[in-house]
Amino acid sequence: MNLNIWQAIAIALLQGVTELFPISSLGHTVIIPGLLGWANMSTDTACGGDSCFLPFVVALHLGTSIALIAYFWRDWLQVIQTLINSVKRGGVQTGTEEWVSWLIIIGSIPAGLLGVLLEHRIKEFFASPLLAATFLIINGSLLFLGEGFRRRAEYQLQTLSPKEREAHFRPLSSLTWKEAVIIGFAQSLALIPGISRSGMTIAAGLGVRLTHTDAARFSFLLGTPIIFAAGALEIPTLFGQSTSNWILIICGVVLSGIAAFLSTKFLTKYFETGRLDPFAYYCWGFGLLSLILFLTVLQGKV
Structure with a gap:
């Protein structure tokens, strides 16, 4: 594998942190090796001989997913119990x-299906540092x-404190299955x-209209099976x-698991x-700086 120990440590910590922070782990593992001139590792997808950069990066997702399972173990225990109880009762009550648990399962389906069908084609098409930096700017805009x-x-609640404003929005348990699917499609981006x-x-x-806390919690729970499957495959x-x-x-x-656990916390x-x-x-800042560097100082190396 064309990584030395310090590069492997850096990539592992980078993946563990950026997977949970809303700044794109995949984008960073494409951009940063390009900026540092690490022998075009960001475009290395083969696994013959000593070339295994992309599979190594994706395997790091196992550490991230294990960290998420460890942090939200009560939620995942609830998911398992829900599946068993739902089969026994033949139904599940909404708003609970x-x-x-069912919203997590339903919301995971779009990204899972699209990942199986399109993942390699999309990564091959977009896996250049220049394009990753461009989409990082788009990510910031979104x-x-x-x-x-x-x-x-x-706006109409502006006289309230941040926590009081959050209390006026809906909880996660109030989502419909259609809204879970919409969020699932957003994940597939x-x-x-x-x-x-x-x-x-x-x-x-x-x-x-989820609260920030519930939106983040649902995001981390929704991503766990996708992240785990990506690493395991x-x-x-x-x-x-x-x-x-x-x-x-x-x-x-x-290392990626430790970084992911601390990031989640x-x-x-x-x-x-x-x-x-x-x-x-x-x-915006990192994406724009990377674009400038790729188009000037590093022109011809990406």
Whole structure:
């Protein structure tokens, strides 16, 4: 595998953090190797010989998904219990925590189907640092737009504190299955490098009047099975690697998991009062800076 230990550590930490922050993990793992000149690793999709960058990055998703399962273990226990109870009773009551479990399952379907059908074609078409930087700017604009719609809805409540305003919006358990599907389709936009999965699902959640806290929670829960499946499906492509490479892979999975757990803990607390705007500004700034560098200093290397 064409990664040294320091590159592997950097990519693992980068993936673990950016997967949950609404700034596109895939976009960053395309852009940053391009900026640092890491031998065009961002466009390396093969797994023959020592070339295995993309499968390595996707395998890191296992660490991220395990961290999410560990953090939301009560929710996932509820999902399992709900499935069992629903089969026994032959139905489920909407507006309950059991209904939330079904919303997670329903909302995961669009991204799962589109990922199977289109993932490799989309990544091959868009996996260039230049395009990823462009879509990162677009991602920032979508985050800003989503937060803008929420601010307009809050206008009439402007005399209240942030927490009081949030209390006037609907809880996650009130979503319909159609709204869960819409948020699920928003999640599928993250197949394009530079577009954030969590960013699009949180923005879509705000669009159907969820609170920031519930929009973030639903985003993390909705992404867990997709992230886990993406990592698990890439494991066979890593077979045949040397022992030293497997040590890098395992260490990378552990590091990405730790980073993802800490990121989830931070963001869950942050969205109690925080907004998407700072992440939008970051995407604009980093995306624009990357575009300038790729079109000037690094021209011809991307």
